[in-house]
Amino acid sequence: GNSVTQMEGPVTLSEEAFLTINCTYTATGYPSLFWYVQYPGEGLQLLLKATKADDKGSNKGFEATYRKETTSFHLEKGSVQVSDSAVYFCALSGGAISGSARQLTFGSGTQLTVLP
Amino acid sequence: NAGVMQNPRHLVRRRGQEARLRCSPMKGHSHVYWYRQLPEEGLKFMVYLQKENIIDESGMPKERFSAEFPKEGPSILRIQQVVRGDSAAYFCASSNLPGTSGSYEQYFGPGTRLTVT
Numbered sequence: 001g002n003s004v005t006q007m008e009g010p011v012t013l014s015e016e017a018f019l020t021i022n023c024t025y026t027a028t029g030y031p032s033l034f035w036y037v038q039y040p041g042e043g044l045q046l047l048l049k050a051t052k053a054d055d056k057g058s059n060k061g062f063e064a065t066y067r068k069e070t071t072s073f074h075l076e077k078g079s080v081q082v083s084d085s086a087v088y089f090c091a092l093s094g095g096a097i098s099g100s101a102r103q104l105t106f107g108s109g110t111q112l113t114v115l116p
Numbered sequence: 117n118a119g120v121m122q123n124p125r126h127l128v129r130r131r132g133q134e135a136r137l138r139c140s141p142m143k144g145h146s147h148v149y150w151y152r153q154l155p156e157e158g159l160k161f162m163v164y165l166q167k168e169n170i171i172d173e174s175g176m177p178k179e180r181f182s183a184e185f186p187k188e189g190p191s192i193l194r195i196q197q198v199v200r201g202d203s204a205a206y207f208c209a210s211s212n213l214p215g216t217s218g219s220y221e222q223y224f225g226p227g228t229r230l231t232v233t
Binding site: 034036042043044045046049089093102103104105106107108109 | 159172174209222225226
């Protein structure tokens with residue numbers, strides 16, 4: 001079955017530091033890949049996505065590239081801010097058509113704390 | 117454009133009582149997903165529904181849990197005879213029709229935090 005392995009946290013960085021959160025996956029076929037962010041007491045917000053190999057998703061300074069050869073989708077940001085403090089989840093879905101493949105499989109989440 | 121709505125945001129139940137969690141999808145979305153987040157864990161898929169139809173319930177516990185998405189009104193996740201282990205955050209997500217643009221994107225509600233005492 002599908003699975004997502006995510007870098008364990010917590011991660012603590014100083015403001016303006018470089019961020020990498022590693023994510024690798026196991027899936028049959030060609031999944032779509034996502035990063036979601038969860039702020040305290042809130043639901044998940046879609047941060048960025050990629051639907052095919054070599055696609056780069058980007059949003060709010062965050063980037064991740066769909067690497068089929070390494071089955072990875074690492075999240076990066078060049079300069080983090082205090083407001084980026086949150087839990088980040090890597091996720092995949094099996095496809096857009098098949099009913100049973102549409103569910104999201106999540107990694108365990110990485111808590112990021114950015115200090116001023 | 118209103119997002120995914122869930123209520124209540126917080127729910128406290130004693131062991132043995134029933135819990136009903138409601139979810140109204142984003143406007144224009146006809147597909148609903150329920151996920152559970154146990155303390156210190158990631159989200160686990162429970163069930164996927166469209167109007168009047170359960171598409172995939174492979175993540176639902178076999179007993180006490182049920183879900184519906186009627187033709188009119190919100191989707192309901194029902195937990196009968198709750199136990200302490202049911203304490204968790206329950207998130208609903210919605211998406212567009214399969215095959216339409218962006219249909220693989222799921223948008224999440226704020227969640228219902230269930231506490232069983």
